[in-house]
Amino acid sequence: MSKIQFEYSEKFAREMDLKDPLSQFQNQFYFPQINDKKAIYLCGNSLGLQPKSVKNHLDRELKNWAEMGVDGHFDGEDAWFFAKNRSKPALADILGAMEHEVVAMNNLSVNLHLLMVSFYQPTKERFKIIVEAGAFPSDQYMLESQVKFHGYDPAEAIIELSPRLGEHILRTEDIISTIHGNAEQLALVNMSGLQYYTGQIFDMKSITAAAHQVGAYAGFDLAHAAGNAPLSLHDWDVDFATWCSYKYMNSGPGNVSGIFVHERFANQTELPRFAGWWGHTQEERFKMEKGFIPMHGADGWQLSNSDVLGLAVHQASLEIFQEAGIKNLRDKSEKLTGYLEYLIEQISGDSGVLEIITPKNPSERGCQLSLLINRGGKAVFDEWYDQGVVGDWRNPNVIRLAPTPLYNSFLDVFRFAQILEQSLKKFA
Numbered sequence: 007m008s009k010i011q012f013e014y015s016e017k018f019a020r021e022m023d024l025k026d027p028l029s030q031f032q033n034q035f036y037f038p039q040i041n042d043k044k045a046i047y048l049c050g051n052s053l054g055l056q057p058k059s060v061k062n063h064l065d066r067e068l069k070n071w072a073e074m075g076v077d078g079h080f081d082g083e084d085a086w087f088f089a090k091n092r093s094k095p096a097l098a099d100i101l102g103a104m105e106h107e108v109v110a111m112n113n114l115s116v117n118l119h120l121l122m123v124s125f126y127q128p129t130k131e132r133f134k135i136i137v138e139a140g141a142f143p144s145d146q147y148m149l150e151s152q153v154k155f156h157g158y159d160p161a162e163a164i165i166e167l168s169p170r171l172g173e174h175i176l177r178t179e180d181i182i183s184t185i186h187g188n189a190e191q192l193a194l195v196n197m198s199g200l201q202y203y204t205g206q207i208f209d210m211k212s213i214t215a216a217a218h219q220v221g222a223y224a225g226f227d228l229a230h231a232a233g234n235a236p237l238s239l240h241d242w243d244v245d246f247a248t249w250c251s252y253k254y255m256n257s258g259p260g261n262v263s264g265i266f267v268h269e270r271f272a273n274q275t276e277l278p279r280f281a282g283w284w285g286h287t288q289e290e291r292f293k294m295e296k297g298f299i300p301m302h303g304a305d306g307w308q309l310s311n312s313d314v315l316g317l318a319v320h321q322a323s324l325e326i327f328q329e330a331g332i333k334n335l336r337d338k339s340e341k342l343t344g345y346l347e348y349l350i351e352q353i354s355g356d357s358g359v360l361e362i363i364t365p366k367n368p369s370e371r372g373c374q375l376s377l378l379i380n381r382g383g384k385a386v387f388d389e390w391y392d393q394g395v396v397g398d399w400r401n402p403n404v405i406r407l408a409p410t411p412l413y414n415s416f417l418d419v420f421r422f423a424q425i426l427e428q429s430l431k432k433f434a
């Protein structure tokens with residue numbers, strides 16, 4: 007990204023919007039209202055907005071169901087038997103994967119457990135897992151319960167990485183040296199790809215390489231990375247990953263997750279896994295016979311038949327990603343978040359009220375900035391909300407703001423800055 011000379015002015019923000027090739031995409035989304043005004047929605051990290059095209063996609067499947075009943079499984083253009091295939095091209099683009107390495111299925115925490123069945127088989131010698139300290143709670147509970155399930159002690163088996171004293175983010179060198187320091191006993195590195203609290207992107211390529219060097223697997227929870235950060239899971243040689251579709255992928259509350267399993271496991275039928283009929287080879291599925299034969303690639307991890315209505319909503323959103331282009335989205339995202347960062351620094355200066363803890367280097371972050379609130383606490387956040395800003399508050403004292411390139415504008419960021427300036431006068 008060439009360095010842009012940002013300015014704190016409405017004129018500048020409007021000029022940036024005029025130059026933005028993606029500026030029209032915001033019209034494809036519904037925005038909530040707060041106090042009768044269109045919200046400044048900076049919360050795509052938690053729940054992405056609804057694409058207007060969702061209704062058409064859903065209506066189409068409702069019509070198929072109404073008109074065909076059970077025949078909809080195999081008849082018509084949208085035959086539900088193949089429903090999971092439609093999302094593959096877009097998911098492959100977003101994750102940096104091959105189509106047979108990804109499949110949309112289940113929900114995120116469920117998928118984490120299923121992937122652990124394949125990629126965490128502890129032995130007395132090799133049973134440790136590395137994760138970042140303060141991982142998303144669901145991931146912590148998942149790891150703890152998996153370790154206990156195999157009869158090990160979480161306090162011994164789970165190694166949590168913390169930033170150095172006085173720092174907020176992890177250094178790659180410290181992650182790598184912890185991997186090497188546990189070389190003999192390490193079974194798995196299972197971190198988030200983009201940390202939900204700090205907004206830091208971990209160096210998945212180097213982490214994976216280090217894990218492989220010591221004979222461990224590397225898998226990532228991409229809840230905050232998918233649809234937000236550049237990903238090349240295949241080339242980075244990542245073993246497995248999972249994500250959700252309702253954050254940056256705008257596919258609706260609780261909608262379908264997905265998994266990535268690297269190509270080298272595509273035909274490894276001996277890898278342990280929990281099986282269900284939807285992972286059984288397609289040709290044989292309705293023979294209803296004994297003996298599970300997994301499908302090639304990620305598809306072989308499916309258990310149940312697809313949630314067709316959920317996939318229809320997911321598809322509406324993925325088509326927008328395809329139309330906008332992953333690279334264009336990333337280009338805009340770096341500028342938009344750079345602008346937010348610039349304005350926050352201009353306005354808060356050295357008042358000490360807040361501090362950005364997300365990395366400054368654009369390649370180490372997605373669109374989210376995490377602000378540590380040193381004075382005023384949640385009252386700062388509530389005040390912004392009353393003015394129409396939707397961000398999110400994370401205990402104990404972080405506000406996350408995520409200007410997303412699909413539906414946020416430079417003017418949104420500018421308007422937020424004005425609200426910030428007013429509120430800082432109160433809390434400074």
Ligand SMILES: *Cc1c(COP(=O)(O)O)cnc(C)c1O
Pocket residue numbers: 113114115116142144145198202227229230250
């Ligand atoms: C949002 C999020 C989840 C949520 O899990 P669900 O199973 O979809 O409820 C899990 N892990 C991380 C890191 C998240 O950010």
